[in-house]
Amino acid sequence: MEVQARGVAKVFPNRRRGDVEAIAHVDMDVAPGEFVSILGPSGCGKSTFLYIVGGFVEATGGSVSVGGTPITGPGPERGIVFQEFALFPWKTVHGNITYGLAEQGLSRREQQERAEHYIHMVGLQGMERLYPKELSGGMKQRVAIARTLATDPDVLLMDEPLGALDAQTRAEMQTELSSIWERTGKTVLFVTHAVEEALFFSDRVVVFSQRPARIKSVVDVEIPRPRDRKGILRDPRFAELHHHLWDLLHETRPSTQTGAATAEAPVDGG
């Protein structure tokens, strides 16, 4: 399913401290099956944009349609992985993953099979009966990813879904997510701080300006697929695109801030 954003704007009203203009104007088209990453400086409005597409935050200007239908709220064709996991604390790992499946009307047996499949995929075997408070940040993030994948949405919206993972799990999940995407042809909108990660996954990288967000640049990633994490680092196109994106991001930083490397994470997150 395609995602189409037209003139999306967002102002958060705040009487005491003044309104916060998070997004000035964003037009975006994501084709069916395309993997698009959004890169931008911290606090520029990336998550807000993703949550607007998810239907969890209402835009104050413009519109978003998914599969040609204007969105009015969340919907089953869009699955979102929130930055802060948003797990149900009173449900186990298994319960968190099957919750959305029960909502979709799957039989107990189908729920069980789906849950087992995704629990295995994200490496949470043996932890099915644990509660979120008993899990590390990385494990919680894996539950959040499994929960969203299990509902099989056409459009995946992911807000730094690998950010809290340790280097090894991050590398495994990068490979896994990439192959899930190649197998299923889902449309993905992926927010990340990591240039390498964006290049590894994406067909296109959309660079946001400083807040209020506008589109500063759209970069096509013409690196052949399937991409392997090590091989891509040796591809001259990767180095060239990396420099280009780095420069674009660096320009968006205020002059008082230096050290763009702090926002970086290598392709394997380590």
Ligand SMILES: Nc1ncnc2c1ncn2[C@@H]1O[C@H](COP(=O)(O)OP(=O)(O)OP(=O)(O)O)[C@@H](O)[C@H]1O
């Ligand atoms: N619910 C809200 N109420 C008021 N202001 C908000 C709200 N949500 C976000 N903001 C503000 O909107 C701006 C954009 O925030 P957002 O989380 O979208 O940025 P981001 O680019 O995703 O940041 P990061 O990369 O640090 O996650 C920030 O100034 C933030 O403080």
